[in-house]
Amino acid sequence: MANATPRPYKQVARAQAQERTRDALIDAAKDEFFDGNWMEATLESLSAKAGVTKQTLLRYFGSKDNLLIQALIRLGSEARDQRWSAPVGDVPGIVENLIDHYSEWGPRSMRLGSWQSGPPMLAMISHAARQFHYSWVEYAFAPQLEGVRGKARTRRRAALIAICDLQTWWILSHDLGLPRAEVRTILIDLVTRLVEEER
Numbered sequence: 547m548a549n550a551t552p553r554p555y556k557q558v559a560r561a562q563a564q565e566r567t568r569d570a571l572i573d574a575a576k577d578e579f580f581d582g583n584w585m586e587a588t589l590e591s592l593s594a595k596a597g598v599t600k601q602t603l604l605r606y607f608g609s610k611d612n613l614l615i616q617a618l619i620r621l622g623s624e625a626r627d628q629r630w631s632a633p634v635g636d637v638p639g640i641v642e643n644l645i646d647h648y649s650e651w652g653p654r655s656m657r658l659g660s661w662q663s664g665p666p667m668l669a670m671i672s673h674a675a676r677q678f679h680y681s682w683v684e685y686a687f688a689p690q691l692e693g694v695r696g697k698a699r700t701r702r703r704a705a706l707i708a709i710c711d712l713q714t715w716w717i718l719s720h721d722l723g724l725p726r727a728e729v730r731t732i733l734i735d736l737v738t739r740l741v742e743e744e745r
Contacts, residue, residue: 570596571603575617580654584614584668611667618671622678625651629682635689637741640710641733643686645726648715655712683707690741702740709736 574595578587589610593603607613628647633639648655655675683706684691694702708714710733718729 567596567598567602568606570598571606571613572617572620575613576621579614579617580657614667622674625678629678630685632682632686634686637690637737638730638734640686641730641737644710644733645715645730648712648719649726652712652716652719656716679711680707683710687737690737705740706737709733709740 571592574592578584578592578595587610589600589603592610592613593600596603603613607616625647629643632643683703687706690706691699691703714733715729718724718732719726724732
């Protein structure tokens, strides 16, 4: 009598195929969200972009919004892994980490910022991205914030957030067209002056 249980290699192959399908749908959602027109995207267009059927998308994620949530969770995890690898307290290393991140994600992140006053879900995503940046500043510059109290800490934190903000990088690297090395020097200088002047 034949064994009805699938062989292990078939189970592995099936799991790998399912993971590839999930990845393709998530990639399609990320591309449409950042580079296309998410509000106009349909289940049909997203599934076609991933090379699967609408029914497959619904089976895996249940809805367009759920697909987007899963795509953003994955993006957030990737961004956190990269940003939280910054060497805490090491200003040149922190700036390198920041520029690496913005060089890869800058244009897409700029789009996030433009959604602050958009539909509720997009505004919520934009808000979460800002909170992510604030948390990173407190993590990366913990030694520079340690021991500073009251209004002085509030001012220093706010200045670090502004210096390391995406808009600052964008102005230097895109609006002014400065090369990476010059952007790096300027950001390091701004942070160093801030910390030294407030001692």
